[in-house]
Amino acid sequence: MLLQPHAFAEPLPNVEINFGNGGEQPGTSALSILLLITVLSVAPAILVLMTSFTRIVIVLGFVRTSLGTQQMPPNQVLIGLAMFLTFFIMAPTLSQVNEVALQPYLKGEVSQTQALEAAAVPMKKFMFSHTREKDLLLFMNYTKAEKPESFEDIPITVLVPAYAISELKTAFQMGFMIFIPFLVIDMIVASTLMAMGMMMLPPVMISLPFKLLLFVLVDGWYLIVKSLLLSFNP
Known part of the structure; x- marks a missing residue:
């Protein structure tokens, strides 16, 4: 049976999908979605720099490097351990954020802006207690900001980078202390092999x-985690 030409003469129906209410200007909804996606993509990095995750993951990375075990433990294990240790260390701060900001906002008692301001106070208190004065003054002097009366008056844009570089310095100091005993073992093995004339044998294998x-004998993982927990004591 042959198809007649008029079978496809009727136009296809138009389908439109609108986000938000119809009173918005064209492109407003698309711009809002783009901004939301941008914020969500940057938020994890910001939250990582505002918690204890940075110090923990760097120290665990130094442990693996000093042992010379290449990819053992795997990255997934180190990052997973760092995340759970971060949740453990940040539990008091996160509980306070939930109490003073999240729960009142969910109950409709405060606005979104008020909730964010209330949530910033416990986070600022945690970061300020682990930030060096020298690092904080670096960013305060650069912005020419007035001397704050308390940590609550410090802008979050100043406190976060100051806290981040303080954490990096602390993590590298702990990493240096971890490297020392393993470096001594490498030097002893290399000197012994050279004295025996076994120069072609890689010292790493021995x-x-x-x-x-x-x-294993000193229970290294216990000592590393204990040192990390003690380093975040107020």
């Missing part, structure tokens, strides 16, 4: 078992 043995 030193790695000794470093793993030392790390």
Whole structure:
């Protein structure tokens, strides 16, 4: 059976999908969605810099590098451990944020702006207690801001980078202390191999078992995690 030409003569119906109310100007909804996606993509990085995650993940990375075990433990294990330790350390602060900001906002007692301002106070208190005065003054002097009376008056745009570089310095100091015993083992093994004339044998193949043995005997993971927890004591 042949199809008649008039079978496709009727036009297809138009389909339109609108976001938001119809009174908005053209392009407003699309712009709002774009801004929302941008904020959501940047928010995780900001939250990472405002918590204890930075110090923990860097120290755990130094542990793996000093052991010389390449990709063992894997990145997924280190990041997962760092995240759970972060939740554990930040639990008091996050509980306070939930109490003074999130719950009142969900109950409709405060506006979104008031909730954000209330949530910033516990986070500022945590970051300020672990920020060096020198790092804080660096950004305060750059912005030519007036001397704040308390940590609540410090702008979040100043406190976050100051806290971040303070955490980086602390993490690298802890990493240096972790490297020392393993560096001594590498030097002893390398000197022994050279004295025996075994220059073609890579020292890493000999030193790695000794470093793993030392790390296991001293219960290294316990000591590392204990040091991290104690470093965040107020």
